[in-house]
Amino acid sequence: MFISEFKNNIKGLILWVIAIGFIVTLFVVLYPVAIEKMSNLDEMLLSFPKELIKAFNLENYDWSNVLNYFAYEYQYINIASLIFAAMLGANLLAKEEINKTIQFVYSKPITRTKIFLNKMYVALTYILIYNVGIYVVTSVSLLLFIKDQNIDYILLGKVYLGQFIVQILFIFIGLFMATIFKKPRGAASISAFMVLFSYVLGLVSKLTENLNFLKYFSPTEYMVASNIIKNNGYEIKYIFIVVLVSFALFFISINKYKTKEYVI
């Protein structure tokens, strides 16, 4: 089932990697233009409130290092990458029910647990390929277009590993959404909405100190690329939250899926 499932959805993955890879390459190519405009930005940022600079992850605005520039630009691509993961998790499970092909699959000798696990493995493999693919595209574009800087490719790898970790959480959110609804038609959109909601919550959390605690409820804030580059790594507490919440969602979802009625 894994192989068939893997093959069935591969076109979508390839399209995502091509699209995101293209945008990332564009960012890299536009770096010299961006750095030229940087001097203006410098002055402009001085007049901005501190909270706003923090909200848009512009604290690390020394763009003479291409990775700082890249991290700023990449935060928006990161949102798209998380939406991809959330929708992937939801769709892999929900589509069989929406298209009613679950009628075929579950007439075969396979348990519901195995169906769930196979979908989960495919989702995890996909996001692994996704991150490796885009990491390779980013590295090649940096090698080709940015020749006058020593680029820390391991640090760049950490950015993608960080994204991979948060994507795992959103895959489980997607799988969870696909199992809790009787008719899972809206599961993918709700999962995608969760990413945007998390992003907005993250913005709000940075506006005042009082609301700072909200960042824990905003997974999009866990692995911000500019923070990873600034700190040369991750904050362990967030990895802990991701692991804990992912496990919780996994156990709830798989148990719910075992007793779910397939409405065909």
Next chain:
Amino acid sequence: MNVIEIRNLTKYYGKSVGVDDISIDIKQGEFFGFIGPNGAGKSTTINCMLNYLFPTSGSIKILGLDSVKNSAEIKKNIGFVPSEVFYYDNMKVDELLKYSLSFYKHIDKSMIYKYTDLLELDKDKKIGELSMGNKKKVAIVQAVIHNPKLLILDEPTNGLDPLMQQKLFKLLDDLRKQGTTIFMSSHMLEDVQKYCTNVAIIKQGKIIKQGNISSLLPHSFKIINIKSVDVNKLKTNLDFKFISNFKEIDSKNIKFMYSGNLTTLFKNLALIDIRDITIESPTLEDLFMQYY
């Protein structure tokens, strides 16, 4: 051994009832017909047998195993042809059948060709390009390639042309002779009567009649159709003590069920101008219509 044992199965959808306290036993090698109108509970029963749905109460045992706890184990020996077929449109027929086989162990891939040839199915076509009838053929092939001990068919003739229907029944009959038990829900009462050994009639979620077909069909009466120019005179010459379900189809045709002596009937009819007469044994359809 009973291949299927349904005990007091009840399934509610919220407050509305799907099936209500039904019990069915099916022995090995039986060709079982499950008949009833749309919405009577046929598909609900099948969906519970396959664990798509969970019974509200009652139990189902298939091949001696519980349909909820041992669903995957049971399905090693089951083939299922659904009423409406939902497959992956971008897959080729061949790919789907190989995918189907991948769920079973030690199955000879050449079985695919045996059945696709038999049902004249183009293996290289994409599922999305197939007509409803051809999709149904794919459903039949994927249900039989692993030599199941039990074949469950939900309206299997839907979408098949008459020639293909006959091929299907020939195939089912052959499988039954080899020991496969067949459970078929159908509207095609003629075919059920022709091929099934046992039937159950379901209405509004309840089984109203079940057993061996020949024992269920009433042998004590005949169905008589008469065409006459003078129906009123005809009526005065009939002994209504032995007549039931009398119907005046139009001004010249009447139909009724007759349980008296046929010689007496013919003597009475000899006095009237009769244009046509047919005498039939009751069919499953007649039995079925009694309840609807």
